[in-house]
Amino acid sequence: MKFEDNFLIWNKLTKSQQDRLSATVICRKVKKGTIVHNGSMTCLGLLLVESGQFRAYIYSEEGREVTIYRLFEMDICIFSASCVMQNIQFDITIEAEKDSVVWIIPPNVLKEIMEESAPMANYMNQIMAGRLSEVMWLMEQIMWKSFDKRLAAFLLEESKVEDSLVLKITHEKIANHLGTAREVVTRMLRYFQNEDMIRLTRGTVEIIDRKRLEELD
Amino acid sequence: MKFEDNFLIWNKLTKSQQDRLSATVICRKVKKGTIVHNGSMTCLGLLLVESGQFRAYIYSEEGREVTIYRLFEMDICIFSASCVMQNIQFDITIEAEKDSVVWIIPPNVLKEIMEESAPMANYMNQIMAGRLSEVMWLMEQIMWKSFDKRLAAFLLEESKVEDSLVLKITHEKIANHLGTAREVVTRMLRYFQNEDMIRLTRGTVEIIDRKRLEELD
Numbered sequence: 001m002k003f004e005d006n007f008l009i010w011n012k013l014t015k016s017q018q019d020r021l022s023a024t025v026i027c028r029k030v031k032k033g034t035i036v037h038n039g040s041m042t043c044l045g046l047l048l049v050e051s052g053q054f055r056a057y058i059y060s061e062e063g064r065e066v067t068i069y070r071l072f073e074m075d076i077c078i079f080s081a082s083c084v085m086q087n088i089q090f091d092i093t094i095e096a097e098k099d100s101v102v103w104i105i106p107p108n109v110l111k112e113i114m115e116e117s118a119p120m121a122n123y124m125n126q127i128m129a130g131r132l133s134e135v136m137w138l139m140e141q142i143m144w145k146s147f148d149k150r151l152a153a154f155l156l157e158e159s160k161v162e163d164s165l166v167l168k169i170t171h172e173k174i175a176n177h178l179g180t181a182r183e184v185v186t187r188m189l190r191y192f193q194n195e196d197m198i199r200l201t202r203g204t205v206e207i208i209d210r211k212r213l214e215e216l217d
Numbered sequence: 218m219k220f221e222d223n224f225l226i227w228n229k230l231t232k233s234q235q236d237r238l239s240a241t242v243i244c245r246k247v248k249k250g251t252i253v254h255n256g257s258m259t260c261l262g263l264l265l266v267e268s269g270q271f272r273a274y275i276y277s278e279e280g281r282e283v284t285i286y287r288l289f290e291m292d293i294c295i296f297s298a299s300c301v302m303q304n305i306q307f308d309i310t311i312e313a314e315k316d317s318v319v320w321i322i323p324p325n326v327l328k329e330i331m332e333e334s335a336p337m338a339n340y341m342n343q344i345m346a347g348r349l350s351e352v353m354w355l356m357e358q359i360m361w362k363s364f365d366k367r368l369a370a371f372l373l374e375e376s377k378v379e380d381s382l383v384l385k386i387t388h389e390k391i392a393n394h395l396g397t398a399r400e401v402v403t404r405m406l407r408y409f410q411n412e413d414m415i416r417l418t419r420g421t422v423e424i425i426d427r428k429r430l431e432e433l434d
Contacts, residue, residue, distance in 0.1 A: 058353070062361075066356075085343075086346060087343050087347040088346045088349070090353040117335055118333055121339045122338045125303075125345060133307050135352050135356065138356070142359060144277040144279075
């Protein structure tokens with residue numbers, strides 16, 4: 001796979017910009033569990049996911065986490081290049097959830113091309129607007145949706161991402177995605193189990209009544 | 218006041234772009250309480266606040282509100298031009314909190330100039346990143362900060378904005394800013410009053426111990 005086949009606005013860049021990108025873009029394998037970006041790390045650059053999966057999350061002083069968005073194939077992460085973006089004033093952590101392969105545009109090259117190319121700047125704009133929309137959606141969920149609905153939605157989403165009804169995930173991990181405590185997750189999962197919507201075993205959650213979970217969501 | 222004196226990147230635009238802006242930008246007075254943008258209204262355009270104050274908020278089906286950010290003098294609102302921005306998939310309502318004067322760049326002119334001007338596109342980028350940072354900050358507050366701290370922070374912020382220790386604001390309005398129910402606000406305000414941090418009268422909240430509120434925050 002070549003970078004230019006994955007980078008949607010390749011054809012809107014000038015020859016000189018394309019050449020600079022080709023000369024500097026890096027392809028890197030990332031092991032599952034690797035943190036590729038957080039507030040205290042040096043600025044990595046723009047990340048384009050060729051294969052694999054990443055999770056972007058924030059955490060509190062007490063160590064509670066909440067997933068803000070995820071990155072799948074062809075997705076772009078701009079916050080790993082936050083040094084280039086003015087006015088980004090929050091820390092986000094980006095971690096590989098699966099063994100992944102990414103393309104990286106170094107920060108200085110990204111900055112240079114954004115400054116001279118309106119298509120590139122507008123593309124970054126579009127990606128940022130997409131992230132902002134995800135954050136706004138999440139905010140509405142947290143503000144106004146009860147926890148049973150959020151948990152049902154999460155299990156259905158995971159099932160879609162993993163293409164399986166059996167999810168290998170701990171209660172702790174679910175809590176970290178949803179920004180709550182493990183006990184709260186365990187209690188609600190047990191309720192779902194009592195209602196025959198799911199079956200719990202050590203380390204897995206099996207969806208047995210997808211329809212009722214969907215009705216909850 | 219002229220538009221160009223308020224628009225920070227004026228000098229980075231070409232003569233032709235400046236001319237198009239000068240020919241199309243509109244100056245409009247907006248009465249306190251006017252809703253200038255929401256999901257179902259036609260696309261207004263980019264808003265530059267010359268004087269006054271606006272509030273951007275979202276609301277739930279049940280009518281609960283939460284303030285996402287505010288706009289003061291010289292601030293720019295891009296979501297009132299969301300038709301021009303790709304990937305903006307949320308509804309936000311923007312309401313004048315005071316009698317205000319705004320400049321409006323029509324959507325088609327904004328789109329045209331963004332498409333040809335990297336400085337303009339990057340400026341929009343910068344504004345969007347600022348808003349995103351505010352939303353992330355708010356998310357952290359809602360997720361991890363207890364309500365007494367959020368309320369104390371809100372009262373102090375209001376006092377700063379209004380430059381007064383006596384705030385003319387109802388419990389209902391405070392609830393709408395903070396995304397909670399009126400009863401929750403009333404209960405916490407009474408607690409603050411019992412602790413001699415504030416004094417309540419009909420329609421006002423008076424800060425009498427700013428230092429202790431600051432310690433809470």
